[in-house]
Amino acid sequence: MKQQRPFSYQKVFVIGSGFLALSLAWAFYNAYMPLILGDFIDSRAIRGAIMGLDNLLAVLLIPVIGAWSDKIDTRIGNRLPFIVIGMPLAAFSFILLPFASVSTFWILIFVDIIFLLAMTIYRAPVIALMPDHTPPEKRSTANGIINLMGGIGAIIALFGLSTLYGINRTYPFIVAGLLLLITFILLFFTVDRKPPYAEKAKDELGEALASNSFLALFRLLKMKEFRGHLFVLVAIFLYFIGFTGVESQFTVYAVEHLNMKESTAGFTLGFFSLSFVLFAVPAGILGSKWGKAPSMLVGLIVQPIIFISIPLIPLLGSIVPDINQVLLLQVMLFLGGIAWAFINVQAYPLVADLGGKSKIGFFTGLYYLFSMASAIVAPGILGLLMDLFTHSALFYGSAVTFVAAYYFLRKGHHLIK
Template identity: 75%
Template sequence: MKVDNSFSYGKIFVIGGGFFALTLVWTFYNAYMPLILGDYIESRAIRGAIMGLDNLLAVILIPIIGAWSDRVDTSIGNRLPFLVAGMPAAAVFFILIPFGAAWALWLLIIVDIIFLFAMTIYRAPVIALMPDHTPPEKRSTANGIINFMGGVGAIIALFGLSALYGIDRAYPFIVAGSLLLLTFITLYFTVDRNPAYAGTAEEEAEETQAFQSLAAGLGKIKKPEFRGQLFVLIAIFVYFIGYTGMEAQFTVYAVEHLKMDESTAGMTLGFFSLSFVLFAIPAGLVGSKWGKAPAMLVGLILLPLIFVIIPFLHGLASFLPFGSETLLLQAVLFLGGIAWAFINVQAYPFVADLGGKTKIGYFTGLYYLFSMSSAIVAPGLLGFLMDVFGHTALFYGAALSFLLAFYFLKKGSSIINDNTAAISNSKTG
């Protein structure tokens, strides 16, 4: 294949800056928006339902916008118009969130909706910039850079921005919004107007793949020959309920139940993300050695055990020499992030392999469809459990979701193995 001289990893790092800013903003938003909504709304279920709005917009609108950005033709290319429309607006309205919250609930909701819509406008196009600028044989490495930048953004959000939140609620929004605006300016003057490898980027956007699988016929997965694959996808849907719900409601639990400082709550959640980033590569190596499904099953047993311990840490901390419940909770969440790495690092490659080489795109889309759909209902569902059974129900509900996922994954992988063995025996026979 002819390699374009315009390709450079330096440009990929700049594009990765877009994903860095995207992840920085989303991570902080997910951690602290439930607390801000709590100034006006007591119900955790209602707050959770509002938190699911961004995922609903993602599933509905982003595939349409991604496809539109594939086809539009302007003097500044096909991706940049969406960045121009979305990124500055998202930056401004993200900065306005704490000020809207200080004024009235109706103003906060209006600002929030405009912010979410602006993020939706540019999300798929900014992600598509990487494949636009990268030859296919280098996309795995480039995607590693992009995901690394996203991981750094999440860690900075939960440690750095959380510290600023403790000083003044508005400071982290101003800093994150300014970084998003600076990222837009950098991208605008860096990315190519007519990139050499444009044409397949629509396939790279996870929301687009989810939409395409739905449009192509979700009913196919109900066929008897795909029964094992369906169980695997159900497992992914179920455990993402536990993960997404815990992520969205953790700061509510920490602040309202443990009486933790709001900034400390965000930093404590950061230990979960930190350990996931640190152990993502080792977990991948373990999956290569043990097999993807066995590694996931280990994580699906370990993580619920870790979650059910958390409600008992308050009593346990009083018997320890340092007597710090916060420090103990951070250590337990760090272990939880390792278990999550065992699960999440293997999940997409495992699903992509389910249909063989001829159905990679179809099952990739189904993976994103099932995982993203769960994020719509998870914050509200676990928030409802907290409303009815108390704050600790967050971790019991999340643990139950992982145990149910263990059952479905084990059953699904067993059916797939049996079918594979039967096909192999029929060929040799």
């Protein structure tokens, strides 16, 4: 009789705490770093380009580090060496960011790059801990727990840490950095050095063959019969430009255009994340009934309508002086989070289905490539529109990307059917 390998939901929750801390740090960084950069740089395009640096590092380094952590074998296992280096370094550099911001621009950039590199070093290994400790039949449930904790981390960042930011700019960075350190300690003393479900990496020849097959499959997207698949990926690239641009530039819009307090701006953005977490499961259930692409198309119709409406709120305020503009903006963002749930919850399963069982890994790689590549250029593109036109161009430009994504997704889905 085959011996049952150990499994513990407690370890899944500890691993999820690592994802919670990671999501918390990223959500707060994306919301407030553009405002800190604003102390040195007026151009929203340049600020956006700097904000895209983390995504560039992710595209270049995360696959390499992830593969490296599959292969190495040390006394503390294969994932922990990266976590031991990355998490404490990320924690200390994150704590230093607000102090660097009152120094010189180049000291701020130096600390920022250290933080981004540190986060990149441990991101893939900490996420890979889940399948290392979880049997295949329980991974969907475990992944749901981890993603839920990631959503909670974003909510804590935008609601809780934003409140601290209003008291003192350094407090939320210190709290988030300490949380990263505590999470690191939990992970270090909880995860297995030799996880029960970790598999040996392929040998060098196998990796080379996989690389060649990946390039060959990528060329398939140029072929006529795979045009629908390409259109779906283009749609994902486009709407992620709109989403990431708003995520990274919203606080700039709220502070510079609406004269909102910095802490209130981050708190207001939290309503988008809150509704996404609340409606992710219902959106998934409806997607199962309606179909993945039809559900995404609904979201791609509603999202641009919401974004186009947001710049009209100040105009409405001038007509109806007694209206609470901040509350109305929070309501609109809450509705936007629901629309985003309809889009984003279905996206990866749709792409994973494109290749059938034999090409799931390939299309998973393409999904992250197209979505993360858009995040490199999005903050700069939307920031440039804000520079050239007005702050409101953030939402109008984002709306255009969702409309274009609707076109490509509908056309691609029609070609695949």
